[in-house]
Amino acid sequence: MRRRQFITLLGGAAAWPLAARAQQAAMPVVGFLGTESAELWADPLRAFRQGLSETGHVEGRNVAIEYRWAEGQNNRLPALAADLVRRGVTVIAAPLSISAAQAAQAATATTPIVFLTAGDPVAFGLVASLNRPGGNLTGVTNLNVEVGPKRLELLHELLPTETILALLINPTNPTAETLARDLQAAASTLAVQLHVLHASTESEFDSVFATLVKMRAGGLVIGADPFFTSRSERLAALALRHGMPTSYQWSEFAAAGGLMSYGGKSLADEFRQVGVYTGRILKGEKPADLPVEQVTKVELVINLKTARALGLTVPLALLARADEVIE
Numbered sequence: 001m002r003r004r005q006f007i008t009l010l011g012g013a014a015a016w017p018l019a020a021r022a023q024q025a026a027m028p029v030v031g032f033l034g035t036e037s038a039e040l041w042a043d044p045l046r047a048f049r050q051g052l053s054e055t056g057h058v059e060g061r062n063v064a065i066e067y068r069w070a071e072g073q074n075n076r077l078p079a080l081a082a083d084l085v086r087r088g089v090t091v092i093a094a095p096l097s098i099s100a101a102q103a104a105q106a107a108t109a110t111t112p113i114v115f116l117t118a119g120d121p122v123a124f125g126l127v128a129s130l131n132r133p134g135g136n137l138t139g140v141t142n143l144n145v146e147v148g149p150k151r152l153e154l155l156h157e158l159l160p161t162e163t164i165l166a167l168l169i170n171p172t173n174p175t176a177e178t179l180a181r182d183l184q185a186a187a188s189t190l191a192v193q194l195h196v197l198h199a200s201t202e203s204e205f206d207s208v209f210a211t212l213v214k215m216r217a218g219g220l221v222i223g224a225d226p227f228f229t230s231r232s233e234r235l236a237a238l239a240l241r242h243g244m245p246t247s248y249q250w251s252e253f254a255a256a257g258g259l260m261s262y263g264g265k266s267l268a269d270e271f272r273q274v275g276v277y278t279g280r281i282l283k284g285e286k287p288a289d290l291p292v293e294q295v296t297k298v299e300l301v302i303n304l305k306t307a308r309a310l311g312l313t314v315p316l317a318l319l320a321r322a323d324e325v326i327e
Contacts, residue, residue, distance in 0.1 A: 028057075028282050029064045031084035031092040031111075033077065033100045037069050040230035047268035048093065051275020057282055070100075072201065072227055074172045077103035085111055091281045095139075095274045096226045096267075098124050098174045105137060112287045114277045115139035116270055118224040118249070119175040120146075121292060130292040138287040140273050142295040144224040144249040144263040145175050149186035151262045154300065155219045155247045156190050157318055158260070162218025166195045168208060169223040179223045202231060209242045219245040222253075229267065232256045236306075245310055254301040254326060259310065261301045265323075270295060299323035 030052075034041060049059055057063040066087055068080035074097075081103040084092055091112040094100035101115035105126060113136055121127050121141050128134035130141070155165065167183050169176040180196050187194035195215055197208050212220060220239065222228050228235060229250060236258040239246035248254075249263030264270060273293055281287060303326040307314050319325060 027062060027064050028090040029066055029087070030278055030282070031087065031089035032065055032067045033081055033084060033092055033094040033104055034067065034069045035072065035074060035077070035097045035100055035226045036230045037071055038067060044095070044267055044271040047271040048095065048275040048278075051272040051277075052279045054272075054276055055279025055283060057279045063282065074099045078106060081107040091278055093274055093278050095271055096229070098126070099172070101126055101137065101139070102174070108136070110136060112281045113137045113139075114274050114281065114287070115141075116274050117141045118144040119178070124174060127292055130294055133288055133290065133292060136287050138290040138292055139277060140270050140293045140295060142264045142270060143298060145179055147249075147263060147298055148179050148221070148224065149182050151247050151249070152183050152186050152194075152221050153190065154262055154318070155221060155245065155260065156192060158312065158314060159219045159245060162192070164193045164195070164215060164217050166197055166212055166215070166217040166220045167223060168197050168199060168220060168228070170200050170225040170227050171198045172200050173223075173225050173227075176223060176225075183221065200227065202234070205231075205234065205238055209238050209244065212244055213242060217244070219247070222246060222248040224249050224263070232258065240306060240309060243310055245312060251299060251301045251324070254303045254306075254324075257303065257306055259303055259306045259312075261299075263298055264295055265297060265299045301326065 059065050066089055068084055070076040070080060077100055085108045092104045093114050094104045095116035098117050098119050104113045116139055122129060126137050169180055184194055197211060199205060199208050232253045233256040236253060236256040240257055245259050247260040248258055250267050251261050251265060252267060254261040277290060300322045301324045302314060302322045
């Protein structure tokens with residue numbers, strides 16, 4: 001081989017890593033702002049990536065994802081959101097938490113943001129309206145906060161002789177106060193006493209259930225919150241251990257052994273839609289032109305096996321209205 005040919009080949013070989021790095025640098029980056037941890041959100045994350053893939057975006061192939069996790073500490077979200085903006089991400093996905101969406105909104109007025117909330121995004125100032133978001137935010141919203149009073153009514157229907165019920169909320173969630181107020185009004189209508197208990201760390205769960213037993217509560221409604229969602233199995237196990245009939249929003253709770261769920265059919269479905277919207281924005285669509293998708297379908301799931309373990313007889317009328325009964 002001549003010396004000139006060798007130098008040309010050597011130069012071309014050296015250029016390949018540079019070209020690969022340039023291609024990688026040009027890859028769009030999604031910033032994922034999560035309230036918990038990757039381990040606790042493994043299944044929803046798979047659904048989010050599936051939604052991205054439906055728009056032609058595959059992590060590591062033609063899109064990169066920068067993850068930032070608050071590890072259950074909502075006060076960390078503003079700094080994490082600001083870090084993603086400094087990183088220059090193309091779009092921020094902030095699913096299932098108004099706190100995360102608000103932190104991202106405060107960090108940037110230009111980077112597109114896709115949220116998933118259980119509260120009214122208009123009331124919390126995320127968008128101007130559902131049909132015309134009007135800014136750099138859009139996403140998915142469900143009725144899991146709005147149907148909180150109905151969740152209490154259904155639990156009372158299952159436990160008609162109980163006069164003391166309880167609500168568990170995460171006080172760091174912006175929707176907690178609204179939820180507590182709405183359920184107190186529903187409890188008054190039902191002529192039951194409602195105690196509101198707080199938990200924002202997993203270490204507080206044991207004391208919550210000890211308090212429930214001490215106050216002789218007949219049942220518990222868990223407030224809509226990503227912190228509780230990511231710990232559905234733990235909460236379901238504690239409820240069964242303490243003989244506490246408990247209702248939550250997601251069907252995953254009933255599937256994990258919880259007594260009853262009433263709310264959105266599947267958390268994974270909603271995470272998938274967040275992925276779809278994120279992918280559409282990567283393809284050039286603007287958040288202001290993407291109407292907020294409102295998930296209005298709610299389902300009632302009853303775990304009959306858990307009911308039997310708690311010594312409860314589920315009224316036939318309630319079973320007949322259930323969308324799913326777990327034997």
